[in-house]
């Protein structure tokens with residue numbers, strides 16, 4: 001398996017116990033480049049679980065999707081840097097000032113401390129959302145239009161990339177250029193259930209559309225043989241990269 005395919009696979013550590021998270025890291029570290037720690041696991045275990053992944057040589061995507069006033073998000077971003085995570089994210093719907101302030105404070109902190117700057121990603125429209133979901137919160141625009149608009153806003157604010165559905169990856173790539181990261185959850189291999197995801201593609205489709213990394217949780221964790229499922233996904237990523 002090439003290093004490149006593995007580095008593009010991010011496993012969602014969506015469990016509620018430290019021990020279970022550690023088991024997943026030990027089981028999957030050969031096939032997974034990064035481990036995503038989200039609201040459930042972080043709320044239960046806190047920064048210790050970040051250190052655990054790092055202790056096992058894994059890199060962390062801290063998926064807390066900050067969405068608050070600029071000062072609060074910027075300061076939370078600095079704390080994410082202090083944890084040494086590889087990636088953290090905010091909601092682009094928090095707006096340009098919130099994102100600009102976060103970039104500025106993170107850059108200042110990393111320059112002063114000499115620490116590696118994490119990749120800053122902005123969540124566009126959640127992969128579980130549809131046009132109906134948007135209408136329900138008063139947004140009367142098509143999903144893909146909103147996603148591209150938020151991606152451009154994130155880029156203007158100095159963010160490194162976005163979290164989006166692979167369905168919109170090609171549009172984002174065209175609008176934001178080749179060096180903009182597009183990290184896609186909402187990925188479903190042919191062998192997996194849809195669960196609560198609405199805007200999904202297969203791993204091969206996501207890579208072909210321009211996704212830089214894929215976030216995958218239940219298609220791996222619910223598989224009869226999770227390591228084998230991750231291996232199949234890597235093969236699919238590799239094949240798509242080769243075409």
Ligand SMILES: O=c1ccn([C@@H]2O[C@H](COP(=O)(O)O)[C@@H](O)[C@H]2O)c(=O)[nH]1
Pocket residue numbers: 012014038123125126127128163164165185186187195197215216217218219
């Ligand atoms: O738009 C988004 C943003 C984040 N997520 C997160 O990704 C994983 C997906 O897990 P699956 O089990 O593969 O569905 C999960 O942790 C979400 O919080 C997302 O799905 N969509």
